[in-house]
Amino acid sequence: MNRLLSYLNETFAVCDAEVRKLIRDPTELLSRAIQPVLWLAVFGQVFSQVRGIPTGNLRYLDFMAPGILAQSILFSAIFYGIAIIWERDLGIVHKLLVTPAHRSALIMGKAFAAGLRGLVQAAVVYLVAIALHVEIRWELMPILTVAAGVFVGSCIFSTFSLVIACIVKTRERFMGIGQVLTMPLFFASNAIYPLELMPGWLKVIAVCNPLTYLVDALRSGMIVGGTSVYALTTSFAVMLSVFTVLLLLAARRYPGLAR
Amino acid sequence: MPDASEPFAIATHQLRKCFDHFVALEGLSLQVPHACIFGLLGPNGAGKSTAIKMLTTLLDPTSGSATVAGFDIARQPVEVRRHIGYVPQMLSADGALTAIENLNLSARLQGLRGAERRARVKEALAFAGLEATASKLVRAYSGGMIRRLEIAQATLHNPQVLFLDEPTIGLDPIARRTVWERLEHLREKGTTILITTHDMEEADTLCDELAILHQGRLAVVGKPESLKAQVGENASLDDVFVHFSGVGLEQGGDYRGTRDSRDAIQRLG
Numbered sequence: 169m170n171r172l173l174s175y176l177n178e179t180f181a182v183c184d185a186e187v188r189k190l191i192r193d194p195t196e197l198l199s200r201a202i203q204p205v206l207w208l209a210v211f212g213q214v215f216s217q218v219r220g221i222p223t224g225n226l227r228y229l230d231f232m233a234p235g236i237l238a239q240s241i242l243f244s245a246i247f248y249g250i251a252i253i254w255e256r257d258l259g260i261v262h263k264l265l266v267t268p269a270h271r272s273a274l275i276m277g278k279a280f281a282a283g284l285r286g287l288v289q290a291a292v293v294y295l296v297a298i299a300l301h302v303e304i305r306w307e308l309m310p311i312l313t314v315a316a317g318v319f320v321g322s323c324i325f326s327t328f329s330l331v332i333a334c335i336v337k338t339r340e341r342f343m344g345i346g347q348v349l350t351m352p353l354f355f356a357s358n359a360i361y362p363l364e365l366m367p368g369w370l371k372v373i374a375v376c377n378p379l380t381y382l383v384d385a386l387r388s389g390m391i392v393g394g395t396s397v398y399a400l401t402t403s404f405a406v407m408l409s410v411f412t413v414l415l416l417l418a419a420r421r422y423p424g425l426a427r
Numbered sequence: 428m429p430d431a432s433e434p435f436a437i438a439t440h441q442l443r444k445c446f447d448h449f450v451a452l453e454g455l456s457l458q459v460p461h462a463c464i465f466g467l468l469g470p471n472g473a474g475k476s477t478a479i480k481m482l483t484t485l486l487d488p489t490s491g492s493a494t495v496a497g498f499d500i501a502r503q504p505v506e507v508r509r510h511i512g513y514v515p516q517m518l519s520a521d522g523a524l525t526a527i528e529n530l531n532l533s534a535r536l537q538g539l540r541g542a543e544r545r546a547r548v549k550e551a552l553a554f555a556g557l558e559a560t561a562s563k564l565v566r567a568y569s570g571g572m573i574r575r576l577e578i579a580q581a582t583l584h585n586p587q588v589l590f591l592d593e594p595t596i597g598l599d600p601i602a603r604r605t606v607w608e609r610l611e612h613l614r615e616k617g618t619t620i621l622i623t624t625h626d627m628e629e630a631d632t633l634c635d636e637l638a639i640l641h642q643g644r645l646a647v648v649g650k651p652e653s654l655k656a657q658v659g660e661n662a663s664l665d666d667v668f669v670h671f672s673g674v675g676l677e678q679g680g681d682y683r684g685t686r687d688s689r690d691a692i693q694r695l696g
Contacts, residue, residue: 177535177540178535181531181532182532182536185528185532188524188528189524192564193523207622212502257517258517258518258521259515259516260520262485262515262519263461263515263519263581265485266508267533267537268506268509268536269536274536342687369540426480426485427480427485427486
């Protein structure tokens with residue numbers, strides 16, 4: 169019990185520090201909000217007119233809104249690792265690693281902070297969606313489902329980003345890899361078109377992509393008439409499993425940053 | 428505070444570290460007594476930072492062994508971390524947080540909670556002389572204030588051994604003296620301090636004992652006065668350094684080490 173309390177205390181200590189920094193300098197949050205606005209307001213509205221993508225009874229804009237929310241989470245979290253490279257160059261990582269805190273608690277604290285940041289971004293996407301008359305579900309359970317999905321999704325992609333940062337170790341290499349990863353993850357998912365439209369090979373990749381499960385869970389929780397391909401329990405089980413594996417991997421690689 | 432059952436605060440035996448085929452440290456055997464300030468000197472690339480990183484558990488040794496505060500660095504790394512403090516050469520205080528937030532983060536990661544944490548943070552602010560500016564962002568601090576904060580952060584949990592990698596690099600003479608005063612105060616309280624430095628005045632003023640590393644090997648170890656006497660009458664510590672490290676102009680250091688030092692100096696300045 170004492171160990172669990174220590175672990176949680178360490179996790180929340182790191183999370184608390186990260187959130188304070190975010191509150192003090194919200195410019196990144198604002199700049200990250202521009203992209204989903206463009207996707208929904210420009211791409212979404214234009215493609216709604218084309219009617220080229222079969223989305224059942226849903227308007228295309230309604231169909232893609234959860235996908236754009238997931239994309240916003242992905243694009244923001246995937247560059248989270250650059251902060252850890254910066255912290256390494258400043259010596260902050262060294263200082264943290266010389267404390268008796270659990271390595272995975274240090275990572276978890278950062279992931280939770282990314283999760284909270286994701287919730288703020290979700291609020292921005294909701295506001296844009298409301299402005300574009302996307303039919304939002306306002307019942308408590310669907311909103312909690314979306315919040316949980318956004319939180320876990322942010323944890324997954326920020327931890328993935330930390331793993332990459334621990335491997336590449338320099339900002340220049342990280343930026344290159346970050347750019348390379350985001351688009352394939354986005355397009356190999358059900359964010360802007362349904363799984364059924366994908367060719368077989370892409371569908372295989374999409375099924376292995378955690379973004380697909382995030383979008384699926386968000387689609388059933390965010391919009392009126394939204395349905396999911398997978399059961400919510402399946403989506404959350406997959407996402408939590410991926411997060412656990414990434415957390416262990418990041419905790420293993422993290423001390424390597426100080427070498 | 429020193430653990431009386433352990434004869435030395437730090438003891439290494441044939442400590443060795445290789446990076447692929449490069450030997451960064453070879454057969455380091457040292458004993459550092461309790462409650463002293465021990466200086467690890469040497470030109471850039473001599474193995475000082477590698478030694479400190481192994482003793483603080485940031486690096487695993489390739490072979491050999493070491494104990495810090497009575498705990499084995501390879502077998503009991505978490506126990507070692509519980510009993511040490513570390514101030515890296517780089518600026519480890521987070522500029523985007525206030526002093527009090529930096530201290531709270533360190534305290535929580537050291538396992539301090541509730542009233543004890545608040546009391547220690549308050550003590551640490553007083554120790555660092557930062558009570559009046561505790562709620563200011565650290566990025567607005569001077570170099571000397573940042574170093575004092577970092578030392579306070581590293582000693583919040585009353586560690587038995589404190590490691591400092593070039594603690595006064597880039598500081599003006601007044602800030603440097605205040606850092607020295609803090610370190611002397613900690614020694615009086617019983618903390619064992621191991622510092623690396625290039626500053627011979629600092630080594631002469633502060634250190635009870637010195638070791639000079641050269642090309643990854645221990646060149647000599649002893650008290651400053653006895654080392655000076657070995658080199659010659661009226662010899663300074665600069666003479667001792669040149670004599671035992673055999674370093675002249677254009678020697679020593681690598682790109683990364685030089686960049687890190689200059690980065691630290693720039694940020695502190």
